[in-house]
Amino acid sequence: xxxxxxxxxxxxxxxxxxxxxxIIGMLKESGYFGVIDYDEKTDRRLVFYNQDExxxxxxxxxxxxxxxxxxxxxxxGIAGKDILLEERKNVYELLDLGLGKCRIVMAASRLKEExxxxxxxxxxxxxxxxxxxxxxxxxxxxxxxxxxxxxxGSIELAPQVGLADTIVDLVSTGKTLQQNNLKIIxxxxxxxxxxxxxxISYKTKHKQVHQVVTALRKIVVN
Amino acid sequence: xxxxxxxxxxxxxxxxxxxxxxxxLKEIFEKWxxxxxxxxxxxxxxxxxxxxxxxxxxxxxxxxxxxxEVIVLRPDxxxxxxxxxATKLELKDKNIHKYYYLNSVFRKLNGNTDDQxxxxxxxxxxxxxxxxxxxxxxxxxxxxxxxxxxxxxxxIDIGSARFFNSIMDKLPLVSEHKKxxxxxxxxKDFVLLEKLMLLYDMSNRDKEIIQHxxxxxGGEEVLGEVEEVIxxxxxxxxxxxxxxxxxxxxxKIYGFERxxxxxxxxxxxxxxxxxxVFEGYTGYMGSPICGGGRYDSLCRKFGRDIPSxxxxxxxxxxxxxxxxxxxxxxxxxxxxxxxxxYQKDFIQSAFQVAEKLRKQGNIVEMELDFENSRxxxxxxxxxxxxxxxxxIQSEDLEKIIKYDLETxxxxxxxxxxxx
Numbered sequence: 001x002x003x004x005x006x007x008x009x010x011x012x013x014x015x016x017x018x019x020x021x022x023i024i025g026m027l028k029e030s031g032y033f034g035v036i037d038y039d040e041k042t043d044r045r046l047v048f049y050n051q052d053e054x055x056x057x058x059x060x061x062x063x064x065x066x067x068x069x070x071x072x073x074x075x076x077g078i079a080g081k082d083i084l085l086e087e088r089k090n091v092y093e094l095l096d097l098g099l100g101k102c103r104i105v106m107a108a109s110r111l112k113e114e115x116x117x118x119x120x121x122x123x124x125x126x127x128x129x130x131x132x133x134x135x136x137x138x139x140x141x142x143x144x145x146x147x148x149x150x151x152x153g154s155i156e157l158a159p160q161v162g163l164a165d166t167i168v169d170l171v172s173t174g175k176t177l178q179q180n181n182l183k184i185i186x187x188x189x190x191x192x193x194x195x196x197x198x199x200i201s202y203k204t205k206h207k208q209v210h211q212v213v214t215a216l217r218k219i220v221v222n
Numbered sequence: 223x224x225x226x227x228x229x230x231x232x233x234x235x236x237x238x239x240x241x242x243x244x245x246x247l248k249e250i251f252e253k254w255x256x257x258x259x260x261x262x263x264x265x266x267x268x269x270x271x272x273x274x275x276x277x278x279x280x281x282x283x284x285x286x287x288x289x290x291e292v293i294v295l296r297p298d299x300x301x302x303x304x305x306x307x308a309t310k311l312e313l314k315d316k317n318i319h320k321y322y323y324l325n326s327v328f329r330k331l332n333g334n335t336d337d338q339x340x341x342x343x344x345x346x347x348x349x350x351x352x353x354x355x356x357x358x359x360x361x362x363x364x365x366x367x368x369x370x371x372x373x374x375x376x377x378i379d380i381g382s383a384r385f386f387n388s389i390m391d392k393l394p395l396v397s398e399h400k401k402x403x404x405x406x407x408x409x410k411d412f413v414l415l416e417k418l419m420l421l422y423d424m425s426n427r428d429k430e431i432i433q434h435x436x437x438x439x440g441g442e443e444v445l446g447e448v449e450e451v452i453x454x455x456x457x458x459x460x461x462x463x464x465x466x467x468x469x470x471x472x473x474k475i476y477g478f479e480r481x482x483x484x485x486x487x488x489x490x491x492x493x494x495x496x497x498x499v500f501e502g503y504t505g506y507m508g509s510p511i512c513g514g515g516r517y518d519s520l521c522r523k524f525g526r527d528i529p530s531x532x533x534x535x536x537x538x539x540x541x542x543x544x545x546x547x548x549x550x551x552x553x554x555x556x557x558x559x560x561x562x563x564y565q566k567d568f569i570q571s572a573f574q575v576a577e578k579l580r581k582q583g584n585i586v587e588m589e590l591d592f593e594n595s596r597x598x599x600x601x602x603x604x605x606x607x608x609x610x611x612x613x614i615q616s617e618d619l620e621k622i623i624k625y626d627l628e629t630x631x632x633x634x635x636x637x638x639x640x641x
Contacts, residue, residue, distance in 0.1 A: 069508070070508045070509075071508045072505075072506050072507050072508035072509075073506070090332070090508070090509065092409070092410035092411070092412070093410070093411045093412055093413045093414070094412050094413075095412065095413065096413045194413060198508040198509070199410075199503075199508065199509055199510065200503045200504075200505070200507055200508055200509065200510070201508075202410065203377070203379060203439070203483070203485065203503060204377070204503070204505050206437075206439055210437075
């Protein structure tokens with residue numbers, strides 16, 4: 001059952017996964033939220049509060065985070081720019097948190113020149129990706145005749161077995177690409193985690209939202 | 223899946239609520255002198271497209287009719303009404319027209335989680351006048367309608383499309399950069415906005431204004447602050463602020479001050495707005511419940527210049543807000559609803575009682591299946607929010623038992639001839 005608390009200022013949606021730990025770290029370091037009693041290793045709660053119960057935190061799947069914010073059940077959320085570009089939810093980006101920095105690139109096992117020739121001659125280019133919208137936009141921008149193949153994971157496999165000519169995927173260290181003999185053709189965009197809010201919380205809690213932005217801005221490492 | 227995504231079957235339990243909600247909005251519109259108008263569901267693409275901006279154009283459902291012409295499902299009501307006004311109305315110099323509508327409109331999904339492709343709007347349009355009193359009336363009628371529908375704790379933000387446009391026009395940027403900046407401010411992408419501020423060659427003052435824009439929110443005092451920053455070197459912007467002040471003061475006289483917030487950062491999605499714009503919202507909802515504003519150049523696109531202003535309320539959104547607000551209150555049984563249980567032999571008496579109750583304005587259902595037990599009758603009655611069960615066990619209309627399902631009390635009632 002939803003708990004109602006008079007002191008509650010707002011609900012913040014945090015993404016589970018690799019960003020969770022650094023985000024909790026940032027929240028604690030900012031000092032703005034008081035004592036946050038949550039042990040990432042042992043805690044399994046999906047809803048928790050800071051000590052004086054002024055902030056409620058909920059933990060979402062990273063990809064679902066903007067959905068919770070967009071619908072208004074969370075006032076603020078944190079989502080990777082890749083998810084924001086792909087899902088195109090109606091949310092406002094407040095702050096680049098500088099976390100989870102990586103790139104979305106187009107990569108291929110064939111030579112860069114070969115792929116460029118295909119693009120130049122407007123021949124169909126098969127692109128395997130879990131970012132169909134980002135890929136489609138990229139193709140439109142670059143005038144690529146792209147045929148997008150939507151996959152859910154292990155994208156690097158596709159060019160090796162001939163399912164696709166190239167992939168569009170997230171890269172942080174480049175190790176996976178290297179081990180699968182893939183080379184970067186071009187960078188599509190750079191990615192990092194963003195603090196987001198919805199249209200209505202931005203109005204009804206304008207001051208509070210900006211206090212959170214200011215508190216976190218101070219400790220963002222760029 | 224036998225229903226198209228974003229389209230909905232609406233079953234009686236919801237239609238009843240919807241009619242109540244719609245009637246309450248309609249009641250206010252009619253009391254304020256607005257008359258109902260209806261337009262075709264389908265329109266010619268080539269004609270309608272003159273009025274809708276790029277955002278809506280992309281989201282229209284396009285079809286081919288048997289003659290091979292492209293037709294569209296109406297994406298809003300304002301554009302067709304502007305078409306009617308510009309092509310059909312006898313508009314003499316000072317004529318004004320006040321219309322309201324309750325209708326469904328169709329738009330392709332925009333990625334929003336809870337959006338419908340077919341959704342319902344209740345709205346008003348005031349055509350033929352360009353003054354602040356007209357702007358204020360449309361907003362006031364909208365507020366009154368929302369109150370009448372039972373909505374509590376909502377706010378209306380008012381801003382000005384003219385103000386925003388005049389700020390953008392004054393910027394010394396190439397049109398491509400202006401477009402990018404406009405889009406960024408509209409999407410409230412503050413991360414990109416910061417980058418653009420570094421990238422574009424603008425004076426510090428212009429940058430200050432752009433960065434302030436989303437934060438100019440609050441009561442009447444905000445207008446003074448903004449005037450201070452603009453400092454008279456943007457005449458159009460100053461006039462736009464004066465407009466906002468005037469509308470605010472009118473609404474104050476209406477007694478609606480507590481609903482109004484000035485927000486100069488509002489940028490509505492539709493291109494046709496030229497003056498005062500507004501949107502209404504309540505907490506826990508991610509998007510506005512209603513919105514509107516002045517669109518003086520829309521009718522011109524259909525051939526005649528008619529200054530206009532209007533508002534639209536999203537019925538589905540209003541229903542969701544009301545549902546959320548009333549979730550704790552228990553729904554009571556409807557005291558105008560009766561169910562008549564009777565023995566087969568007494569069907570004539572049962573008919574008489576039913577007709578009598580119906581004439582008094584009640585909703586009366588009669589037993590249609592004599593195999594049902596009293597228990598089953600009661601269960602059925604409860605699912606349909608029926609409050610009273612009438613039990614007829616003899617021809618004698620003086621010996622009828624009326625059972626109240628709410629209080630669980632029985633009483634003897636007389637349904638014979640009027641004395």
